[in-house]
Amino acid sequence: MVETILSYLPKRKKGQQLKICDLTCGGGGHSEAMLMHYVKEGKRNKEEYKEGQAKEGQDSTGEVTVYGVDQDEESGKQTRERLGKFMEGVEGVKFMGINKNFGDLNCQDFQGSQVDFVLGDLGVSSHQIDLPSRGFSYSHELTSSPLDMRMSSSLPLTAADICNEWSEEVIRKVLVELGDEDWRVAGKIAGSIVERRPLKTTGDLVDAINNVVPKWSKKSPRKGALKTTSRAFQALRVAVNDEVGVLERLFEKVLPEITKSGGTVAVLTYQSMEDRVTKQAFTQHYESNGGIRKVRKESIEKDLWGNDVVEGEKVWDVVNRGGEKARKEEVEVNSRARSARLRVAKRGKRLE
Ligand SMILES: C[S@@+](CC[C@H](N)C(=O)[O-])C[C@H]1O[C@@H](n2cnc3c(N)ncnc32)[C@H](O)[C@@H]1O
Structure with a gap:
């Protein structure tokens, strides 16, 4: 579902620093595709800029950093080295590897600021399965x-x-x-x-x-x-791997903290537990001064006009209700894609 994921990436703007986080870098397939996406975009922008066709606010000067996170020391190290080398000397696009559990991330991991886009491709990699x-x-x-x-x-x-x-x-x-x-x-x-x-x-x-x-x-x-x-x-x-606990920590604490207001989070799930936790977080998490809490649909009161009455703001605005499944051709090439579902949401208004 790489093409679908790439279609949700933010565009680079003049002077803007884009930060992209791959929570599950694994063998680096998605990270590499995202890096290449921005390398090509940079080239296109440069050409258009030279020819005086650049759209308002668009040129090649914006910097993009893709952060590749993985808790696996062994396979993570190989990928970090490979992508680090791959990006050597490339202007405007950088790769940085982070060996950490995504349930423990915070803004310090991204040089002290929030990120524009987060991708999670949950579960175990085929490389890990084969070892x-x-x-x-x-x-x-x-x-x-x-x-x-x-x-x-x-x-x-x-x-x-x-x-x-x-x-x-x-x-x-x-x-x-x-x-x-x-x-x-x-x-x-x-x-x-x-x-x-x-x-x-x-x-x-x-x-x-x-x-x-x-x-x-x-x-x-x-x-x-x-x-x-x-x-x-x-x-x-x-x-x-305490995958349920770590996912809950990711949605309740990490993602709300590290994602910019209006930033996008895309999560690929492969089994019912992962999909349930992701769907519930995107639809049922509300933020108020007391922090983030889960509000079940059944317990939401309605006002006279039938509007929901819930204290606080929704943490996420769902982008693709119900999620997206892989196309038939993708499943033919990669059988794992059969059970994949991509859920995408945007970080809602942040409390000051
Ligand atoms: C399905 S693979 C990702 C494959 C990757 N998208 C690619 O293109 O090669 C999942 C990866 O996420 C890592 N992972 C799973 N849970 C994690 C966690 N809580 N924190 C950090 N990495 C995790 C695994 O070690 C594995 O390498």
């Missing part, structure tokens, strides 16, 4: 990988800790709430995990799941073992 040492994959070729699943080595909990130390009931809840698993199936998997302790490798977890889940189901292929395994791995990954 045997990380334990994200349930592929039969990687069965001896450690049951880790941390996106950063600084995180305190591994998937093995959850499988070997958490109670059966809590593991069942994790599978249901973070993996969208059926309650009955989740109970069987949690029981099998506890019975097979200690689990050390991804193969041990796959075996614990296969032990209780039929390989395929005629009635419902969704319940086949592969889908079940994928949901269980997703649930554990979300728990290990």
Whole structure:
């Protein structure tokens, strides 16, 4: 959905410093596309400026910085080096890497000011999935990988800790709430995990799941073992990386603070939890002197004319209600895009 994302980028104006933040830089695909977008825009502006056709306030003097954030030290380092080199000597467009959890960002990370555009491409990267040492994959070729699943080595909990130390009931809840698993199936998997302790490798977890889940189901292929395994791995990954807590922190504190009034935030979600948290933040967060709070639609009172009566201002103005899905051609090239949804909102009026 790169083209769609690029269409939301702000235009560079004369003398203006644009700051763009890629919250999930990963292998740098999106960061690189955004850098190239501004390199091309700069060239176009320069030509038009030379030929005296520049539109009001537009020339090539505005500086653009793309900040690429990732909590993964290992893959983040490679990307930072690659994009840093890639941009060497390019006028007017800069790349800066930040190795940090996006739930801990503040304006100091962007040289003390707010940013104009933020992109989040949530979840785990294909590079991380393919690395045997990380334990994200349930592929039969990687069965001896450690049951880790941390996106950063600084995180305190591994998937093995959850499988070997958490109670059966809590593991069942994790599978249901973070993996969208059926309650009955989740109970069987949690029981099998506890019975097979200690689990050390991804193969041990796959075996614990296969032990209780039929390989395929005629009635419902969704319940086949592969889908079940994928949901269980997703649930554990979300728990290990505290993805719900970090997303809530991102929407309640980080994004309202780091995004300029009128600035744009675009979030690509891939699973129901991520999409629910993003949608609720964009539609239900209100800001008053008491800070940011969530106001559920059902609890909003109406005045005589049917207008909502809520104290404070909306933090976000939704730009694409319902979000956007990937086009068929994109899904054909990249199967991950099938479940992607892009939600975009603008930072509302800021309280003084
Ligand atoms: C889906 S990949 C992004 C791929 C990237 N857009 C690209 O074009 O290559 C998600 C990346 O976000 C990172 N990530 C996930 N949660 C994060 C968090 N809370 N803070 C910082 N980085 C995070 C992961 O380490 C991973 O590299």
